[in-house]
Amino acid sequence: MLKTTLRIASAIAAGAFALNAMAVDITGAGATFPYPIYAKWADAYKKASGNGLNYQSIGSGGGIKQITAKTVDFGASDMPLSADELSKAGLMQFPAVMGGVVPVYNLKDVKSGELKFTGELLAAIYNGKITKWSDPAIKALNPSAKLPDDAISVVHRSDGSGTTFVWTNYLSKTSADWKSSVGEGTSVKWATGVGGKGNEGVASYVQRINGAIGYVEYAYAKQNKLAFGSVKNKDGAFVAPEDDSFKAAAAGADWAKTPGMAVILTDQPGKASWPITSATFILMHKAQDKPEMAKEVLKFFDWSFKNGGAMAAELDYVPMPDAVVKLIQASWKSQIKDTAGKALY
DSSP: OHHHHHHHHHHHHHHHHHHHHHOOEEEEEEOSTTHHHHHHHHHHHHHHHSOEEEEEEOOHHHHHHHHHTTSSSEEEESSOOOHHHHHHHTEEEEEEEEEEEEEEEOOTTOOTTOOEEOHHHHHHHHTTSOOBTTOHHHHHHOTTSOOOSOBOEEEEESSOOHHHHHHHHHHHHHOHHHHHHTOOSSSOOOSSOEEESHHHHHHHHHHHSTTEEEEEEHHHHHHTTOEEOEEEOTTSOEEOOSHHHHHHHHTTOOTTTSGGGOOOOBTOSSTTOOTBEEEEEEEEESEESSHHHHHHHHHHHHHHHHHOHHHHHHTTOEEOOHHHHHHHHHHHHHHOEETTSOBOO
16 A cells, blocks of 8 residues: 555656656746736746746847847837848747837826826927926816926836837827937937836836826836826827727737738827827747747747737737737748748747
8 A cells, every 4th residue: 555655656746747847938028018918928828838938027128139149039029120120130020919108197186087198298298398287288288187386207218118119109200399309219318307117117206206207008007006197199089098999099000011010009090099009029030949949939929819818908908809810820830930941830
């Protein structure tokens, strides 16, 4: 009886060891915008498959650098790379999920959702041309709000950031002055303000500084209970950030005809569209010298597309539509291969 028990225990231990030996942890780095959903997917995938994800939320600029240097299995960026940039680096990209960037503020007597902004107003604030909450331009849009005669403390990202790209891309589309004086990019020369690292850094500054304004991914605003405003969209409607307004902004996107699937969703038409909507992208090398790890990355995102939609919605992200997922899967088959040219998906 004792020998039988020992044999069973040994078999169980051997089985557990074998499972652990087979477990694989993939590595990724980059955008902070999708970090909440990647973390949620990773936890669920670990429970389902035994395989893990080590994702460094370091900003899109860092993610592009790390995947280019091949120090991670995939990079993540909210700023899509152009076809030329992808070709030069030997990379392919695909969208993983969509969401919104929102203006957030900290004003004692102004509740979340009470303030209205336009792109021109936000650009003037971030350009240092509107410096007080009592400015006539803010009052004109918000006549019933209890606006203090306090200085506006501008908060922006300090690191190379896809969220900054989305924000500055939107401001460039809505303000000619911003486009000519600052422009767009993952990193720009700010006229004013203090920088926070990551969406979490900006959220933390806005929480602590009375009179602050910043921009973060919507999930960070909700998780940190930050007040956020509505924004006037391309059709002239003031809309609130929410799942439906993000979906409305993405409704007309033509993923199939855009090189590298590099669709930019800011300032889209439609009365229900949130104007600062964005997809976030995954970057992988086309020629894989670690094919087994590449396969695991594809398995993770394949699983996430099939099983992670409800989780994405819970965090106020918009899952990629089924038709777009099919395009993504087709791109995996045609572009991601081992060094002998064999498809990995």
